[in-house]
Amino acid sequence: xxxxxxxxxxxxxxxxxxxxxxxxxxxxxxxxxxxxxxxxxxxxxxxxxxxxxxxxxxxxxxxxxxxxxxxxxxxxxxxxxxxxxxxxxxxxxxxxxxxxxxxxxxxxxxxxxxxxxxxxxxxxxxxxxxxxxxxxxxxxxxxxxxxxxxxxxxxxxxxxxxxxxxxxxxxxxxxxxxxxxxxxxxxxxxxxxxxxxxxxxxxxxxxxxxxxxxxxxxxxxxxxxxxxxxxxxxxxxxxxxxxxxxxxxxxxxxxxxxxxxxxxxxxxxxxxxxxx
Amino acid sequence: xxxxxxxxxxxxxxxxxxxxxxxxxxxxxxxxxxxxxxxxxxxxxxxxxxxxxxxxxxxxxxxxxxxxxxxxxxxxxxxxxxxxxxxxxxxxxxxxxxxxxxxxxxxxxxxxxxxxxxxxxxxxxxxxxxxxxxxxxxxxxxxxxxxxxxxxxxxxxxxxxxxxxxxxxxxxxxxxxxxxxxxxxxxxxxxxxxxxxxxxxxxxxxxxxxxxxxxxxxxxxxxxxxxxxxxxxxxxxxxxxxxxxxxxxxxxxxxxxxxxxxxxxxxxxxxxxxxxxxxxxxxxxxxxxxxxxxxxxxxxxxxxxxxxxxxxxxxxxxxxxxxxxxxxxxxxxxxxxxxxxxxxxxxxxxxxxxxxxxxxxxxxxxxxxxxxxxxxxxxxxxxxxxxxxxxxxxxxxxxxxxxxxxxxxxxxxxxxxxxxxxxxxxxxxxxxxxxxxxxxxxxxxxxxxxxxxxxxxxxxxxxxxxxxxxxxxxxxxxxxxxxxxxxxxxxxxxxxxxxxxxxxxxxxxxxxxxxxxxxxxxxxxxxxxxxxxxxxxxxxxxxxxxxxxxxxxxxxxxxxxxxxxxxxxxxxxxxxxxxxxxxxxxxxxxxxxxxxxxxxxxxxxxxxxxxxxxxxxxxxxxxxxxxxxxxxxxxxxxxxxxxxxxxxxxxxxxxxx
Numbered sequence: 001x002x003x004x005x006x007x008x009x010x011x012x013x014x015x016x017x018x019x020x021x022x023x024x025x026x027x028x029x030x031x032x033x034x035x036x037x038x039x040x041x042x043x044x045x046x047x048x049x050x051x052x053x054x055x056x057x058x059x060x061x062x063x064x065x066x067x068x069x070x071x072x073x074x075x076x077x078x079x080x081x082x083x084x085x086x087x088x089x090x091x092x093x094x095x096x097x098x099x100x101x102x103x104x105x106x107x108x109x110x111x112x113x114x115x116x117x118x119x120x121x122x123x124x125x126x127x128x129x130x131x132x133x134x135x136x137x138x139x140x141x142x143x144x145x146x147x148x149x150x151x152x153x154x155x156x157x158x159x160x161x162x163x164x165x166x167x168x169x170x171x172x173x174x175x176x177x178x179x180x181x182x183x184x185x186x187x188x189x190x191x192x193x194x195x196x197x198x199x200x201x202x203x204x205x206x207x208x209x210x211x212x213x214x215x216x217x218x219x220x221x222x223x224x225x226x227x228x229x230x231x232x233x234x235x236x237x238x239x240x241x242x243x244x245x246x247x248x249x250x251x252x253x254x255x256x257x258x259x260x261x262x263x264x265x266x267x268x269x270x271x272x273x274x275x276x
Numbered sequence: 277x278x279x280x281x282x283x284x285x286x287x288x289x290x291x292x293x294x295x296x297x298x299x300x301x302x303x304x305x306x307x308x309x310x311x312x313x314x315x316x317x318x319x320x321x322x323x324x325x326x327x328x329x330x331x332x333x334x335x336x337x338x339x340x341x342x343x344x345x346x347x348x349x350x351x352x353x354x355x356x357x358x359x360x361x362x363x364x365x366x367x368x369x370x371x372x373x374x375x376x377x378x379x380x381x382x383x384x385x386x387x388x389x390x391x392x393x394x395x396x397x398x399x400x401x402x403x404x405x406x407x408x409x410x411x412x413x414x415x416x417x418x419x420x421x422x423x424x425x426x427x428x429x430x431x432x433x434x435x436x437x438x439x440x441x442x443x444x445x446x447x448x449x450x451x452x453x454x455x456x457x458x459x460x461x462x463x464x465x466x467x468x469x470x471x472x473x474x475x476x477x478x479x480x481x482x483x484x485x486x487x488x489x490x491x492x493x494x495x496x497x498x499x500x501x502x503x504x505x506x507x508x509x510x511x512x513x514x515x516x517x518x519x520x521x522x523x524x525x526x527x528x529x530x531x532x533x534x535x536x537x538x539x540x541x542x543x544x545x546x547x548x549x550x551x552x553x554x555x556x557x558x559x560x561x562x563x564x565x566x567x568x569x570x571x572x573x574x575x576x577x578x579x580x581x582x583x584x585x586x587x588x589x590x591x592x593x594x595x596x597x598x599x600x601x602x603x604x605x606x607x608x609x610x611x612x613x614x615x616x617x618x619x620x621x622x623x624x625x626x627x628x629x630x631x632x633x634x635x636x637x638x639x640x641x642x643x644x645x646x647x648x649x650x651x652x653x654x655x656x657x658x659x660x661x662x663x664x665x666x667x668x669x670x671x672x673x674x675x676x677x678x679x680x681x682x683x684x685x686x687x688x689x690x691x692x693x694x695x696x697x698x699x700x701x702x703x704x705x706x707x708x709x710x711x712x713x714x715x716x717x718x719x720x721x722x723x724x725x726x727x728x729x730x731x732x733x734x735x736x737x738x739x740x741x742x743x744x745x746x747x748x749x750x751x752x753x754x755x756x757x758x759x760x761x762x763x764x765x766x767x768x769x770x771x772x773x774x775x776x777x778x779x780x781x782x783x784x785x786x787x788x789x790x791x792x793x794x795x796x797x798x799x800x801x802x803x804x805x806x807x808x809x810x811x812x813x814x815x816x817x818x819x820x821x822x823x824x825x826x827x828x829x830x831x832x833x834x835x836x837x838x839x840x841x842x843x844x845x846x847x848x849x850x851x852x853x854x855x856x857x858x859x860x861x862x863x864x865x866x867x868x869x870x871x872x873x874x875x876x877x878x879x880x881x882x883x884x885x886x887x888x889x890x891x892x893x894x895x896x897x898x899x900x901x902x903x904x905x906x907x908x909x910x911x912x913x914x915x916x917x918x919x920x921x922x923x924x925x926x927x928x929x930x931x932x933x
Binding site: 067070071093094095180181182183184185188190191193213260261263264265266268 | 781784860861863864865866867868870871888889890891892910912913914915923924927928
């Protein structure tokens, strides 16, 4: 039995026994090589679950949908390692209770889907350590290094050009599991800190605010990047912020679910290089 | 409709010389909403304040901006003036055109422009101010004194004497601190123990003082009037309530060769010990690193010797106690600098090169030599002693930059004591300057020179080595401009006073500031010398800066007076500058709960009418909130606002620029 069939039957079992109220997985998409999220509430619906190398989305985004988990019931979700990282962050930030989530873990390597052992987040403690030392995808790293070599004025020009494309559709925000605020700061208009129109200043404001709000919280799943309709390489910004946080505080976001959020916590030996 | 009064102060010449105040008044008068704009030489003066009050009454002002100095100087003054004129005191803003403008710029035209911007920006802010009411909080009228040296003891006695409870915490097995180690004290040469022990006994017997020795403050939470202190009582392995202090266990302890910390290693103690004979409380502790039982699991001779059942308990554990206190006095003292960093002085290499503190023990009647000054190496009485002052102090290259303050005096005292005990002995003192400012101090050093034959040599020592049982001290007499070489029997280094090794870490734990060396910072060097920047926490003794006994005691009494002033009221009025959370938008990440340095934020459930949980939100306790704004800056969903500094006010301020 392949992993897809195994997870399908397990999902059906969980649903029929009432163990979980919902299974969030992947279903057929609009084209042969695209998958869209599938929400199975009955054993029959779970028959439509698909698991193959095209299942790349980070489904934790759907866990933070308003009110989904307030009844205390369990939800099962299909997660890749980056999704598990996201889940760790969401648990640390009190958005999800660990005991409410059943994980169908899988990894995609060389177009092969392999299962990940364990169903509860506590089963994935070792994965965090592994991800911490893993090298980022070469495409991201090479591009990030190219940008770093540009110098600050070169980079500024680069991002000015990239952000000039932004149409403020907020697809990045919608795709990101960390953007769970009921009201985003960009929607605050009394006072209006972030300008809403799509000119360079407003675009800079929005993208920088988002970068800062993701500092030490990004699981590097790339959802924002994939969601962007004008192809702004958002994951490069988040990669850089992640690197800064790792260098300054030796902190890798989502390594475990009992991490203290880095910017909210304080250690006696934190670097104070900013104090003159 | 806003009616704002703007009052531009000249501050004598402080502002007027560098800001064109007439121009400032003219420009600000034109700003929308400004009803009155006036200038005056000193608005903080009585007639100045009267002008403000009259303007409020006559024009029905809704807000006031005083363009003058920092709010730290006169915000209270003008708030009071506003209140007296019937305006809510929180409808006042200070536009700081002195520290932020006239004092720091030299181009008058540009400084004027900046002053106009600053003032306008505060006008925009004050338009959005709200009437606020101060928050009343109860005061717990019990003090925590940290450190049981002379400063801590004095502060505790003064507070207790005024009828308030005190918790006195000391981490060593006995109170007494460094003063208990000293032989005689300058400038009167009275015996240190003789004047200190009555105070120690008074402290432990005082009905209002609870002395916790061998204990450390682990954690401090809360704020002025309402602190919570968690104290770790380290296990003594001896029951403090049962022990009679007979000392049998100490007599019988087989581990007898432990270098005594109290004797600076010049004498020995046992593994179960009291640091010195007059220890208060007179209850021993077991040093587990030395005790045979703790090392090998066998011995327990002390327990077998002890006449009292279960008095010595090897299974004793550290215990924790929590106390609610309204004020904290920090009197954690100092240590002496490790002098091994001066290779040229040979400390640690030659046994007869000792520190001033070791000399105190040699000269002390209760010390290891019963007060006879003997060389540590062979027990001979030295014929010549060389004293080296500033062995660490006033030396930016290797030691510390500051003057340790007490060394000139104690070195003169050492020379005197030596002369009194050994009439033929010679004291040769290398010094940089003799600093003897203080009542009776200069007379004291003169007496050392004129009556007791102390020979002062102005200069530094460059090298010290041993030859034929003598310590050869090579230096320079800078007044003669000649090198000198002295064959000494003993060398005493006046080592620098430095903060406790854990001073910085402890300051962070209780939330007070420290300077570049680790000495604790006072709120204002001249005008608030015993207060810290944290309200309700006070300082005394050498934890603030090097100090002698008279200064430490004076500062301790001053700190006690501050504490008693605080305790004179049952309620404390607090600034209503507190944060509040919007339930509707709070995302419940609770980063603010963790980020809050005052533990003022809790998690609150929001339920529907049937009691089902809808969501959890952050909730600020206004009694605990100090208005620092950390949570506001942390909150990603912008759900926290700070009264007096609301988003709308700050935004208006910025947009007015």
